[in-house]
Amino acid sequence: MERFIVVDYNAGNLTSVLNAFERIGANVKASRDPSEIAEAERLVFPGVGAARSAMETLEKTGIGKAIVEVVRKKRPVLGICIGCQIILHSSEENGGVDTLGLIDGKAVRFQDEAGIKIPHMGWNQVELLKEHPLFEGVPNSSDFYFVHSFHPAEIAVENALSKTTYGSQTFTSAVCKENLVATQFHLEKSGDVGLRVLKNFSTWSGK
């Protein structure tokens, strides 16, 4: 059986992610053991909360290095929410923190703006910028569920997978690079369209 691992590093949404994979019939295992994670043939790392504390946990436990290793082995890897910020080079959160650096870019906070509330919380449209196997069968501009104050920025065109607009600010809401994909929105809480992306990921070759 394929070693399909969901990283368990005390992220708040672990239960929801595991439930979602169970629903679509994917056999996943939650793990916090870096050596087991490094051997994953398919990997998901979820996340809610702050980039700095998530990064501290990843460094302290060795899980960060294990994730980088799986990405380097060209195996399919999916990051969700904080997972989408951690793969960039840095985050501006709490005065700045260096992150895994797997895709060029950084996480920045939404600009304050009249009429919008931060965090950006609720359902918003995801405009796909290119075709990708993970979004097969998902209508363009589908609504996905977001909860975040920071978002990916300075993403190269070839790595920007989707965009979303909040108030007057349009940001990159999903990124991709070869075998790595990450979404700022919560696939595990986005109803049928979210489950469809997870299902697509569960069989994706990583190419």
Added chain:
Amino acid sequence: MLTKRLIICLDVRNRKVTKGVKFKGNIDVGDPVELGAKYSADGVDELVFYDITASAENRPCDLEMVRDIAKHVFIPFAVGGGIRSLDDMHQVLLAGAEKVSVNSLAVLHPEIIEQGAKAFGNQCVVLGMDAKRVGVSEKFPSGYEIYIKGGRAATGLDAVEWAKKAESLGAGEICLNAMDTDGVRDGYELEITDKVAKAVGIPVIASGGAGKPSHIADLFAKTSADAALVASMVHFGDYTVAQIKEEMSKANIPVRKIV
């Protein structure tokens, strides 16, 4: 564009969804897990489950039920009722809920908001508040007083002042239930909803009074509310999620499309 959320509230008593009028005369309407999954499939944007007898029976929230819901519902949901401590909040989140709603506990021990926000993030902490019309006075500048213990005990707190204080403590969202219109199905209490929504920088969910789709369209047209909570009008089969969303769309309110 961020859509306005439609939220269905499920009050649960002895593992049955129940609905009363002005907090009384409850009628059972179905199984919480089945109803939650049905509404989710219908295209509602979020769910709230209240274990309405947990506090009175002095027991924790029904975690078994929360776990069961999380296995069948793949949209965000909040849980309230029977939250007595930070650990209770943690257990509810671990069971699979996105958010925890605190009401009486937050009035009696406001520090729980701050502790919850620090430990789990502001977005996890929903302040539920039951507001009753008392008339504008020096003590109640908004004209509404906060009640706790399922509407049985007055607190002396002004609704807008309490909302602002909860925000400063770290609440991520406010669910404002107007007691005078709860279950009456004659429309939301627009005045207090707009006052609270304009006084805070966090999302406000309007609750109490929705009886037909035009009430929801009206709420978003006339107030700054971010979300509308409904119960009776869908539980008793009078309207569907699709009908409500269609009415919202017709009124040019941004709404999540039902796939």
